[in-house]
Amino acid sequence: MSVTLFISPGACAMASHVALLEAGIDHETQVVDLRTGQQRTPEYLAVNPAGSTPALKTDQGVITQNAAILAWAAQTRPDKSLAPVDDAFAFARFNAFNGWLASSLHPALGKVLFSRPPLEGEAKTQAIEFALSKLDLAESHLVEGPWAFGETWTLTDGYLMVFERWARQAKLLDTARFPKLNAHLDKVQSRDAVKRMLADEGLEAV
Ligand SMILES: N[C@@H](CCC(=O)N[C@@H](CS)C(=O)NCC(=O)O)C(=O)O
Incomplete structure (x- = not known):
């Protein structure tokens, strides 16, 4: 194939x-x-x-x-x-995390980074706050650490990496506010x- x-x-x-x-x-x-x-x-x-x-x-x-x-x-x-495909509950949670990345974190960060024309003033401040609130949710509730689902790497980790990279490049991934996400990004980027x-x-x- x-x-x-x-x-x-x-x-x-x-x-x-x-x-x-x-x-x-x-x-x-x-x-x-x-x-x-x-x-x-x-x-x-x-x-x-x-x-x-x-x-x-x-x-x-x-x-x-x-x-x-x-x-x-x-x-x-x-x-x-690469995912818990034999466990219906765990696979549902894998899909739920990926669905959240697609429907929540991606659009929130995308609005900050890719709006055309670029956002300015209050609209930009609000979009940044909204994106940071999504990253806060990942940091404090969704990502178990060191990987998204604890000790086991899954493909969700590669998906989350996309948005951690964008956030770090945009200087939104403050190390004090997002220690888990920063450590996660470094760990993902070290994989072969x-x-x-x-x-x-x-x-x-x-
Ligand atoms: N949820 C979709 C998002 C796809 C998406 O928005 N891709 C962007 C790149 S990150 C794109 O191709 N944008 C082109 C455009 O909007 O014109 C997925 O995971 O495939």
Whole structure:
């Protein structure tokens, strides 16, 4: 089996890219340049009509959404223990965390970082406070530490890393306020598969 993952370097598709590398699934990557609007070309809309990355082209068809690609990778290679696929309750919690990242943390940080035109004044202050409140929730309730689900690495850790990287790059990940998230980001970025993903996307640890 070989698959094609459509990515935009440094964007949220990093989570799916890490998942394929951790799973050892044979793949190639294809870059979609979001800055030039390549996600809205007819060629890419034929792959993902929603015009966003990631998208994963498989023999059976296309899978979109990081959360779905992570679950697919973990179930495709259960021998790699990338998620608790044999435990209905634990797998539901894995999916819940990934759903929260997609529907809550991603949009909150995305508003701060990617609003066009960029936010200014009170609107910017409010968006930052809102994003920080999501990071507070992760720090104090959601992330068990050292990994998201305690002592066992799962693909959720690679997904959470995306937003920790963005937050650190935007100087929002204060070490005193977010000790657990900072330690988590450093630990994730030291994994071999993550180092490979960063090198493949032309990025460095932050
Ligand atoms: N929840 C979606 C989010 C996808 C998403 O918003 N991707 C961004 C990059 S981080 C994108 O492709 N944006 C292109 C655009 O909005 O035009 C997922 O996990 O796949």
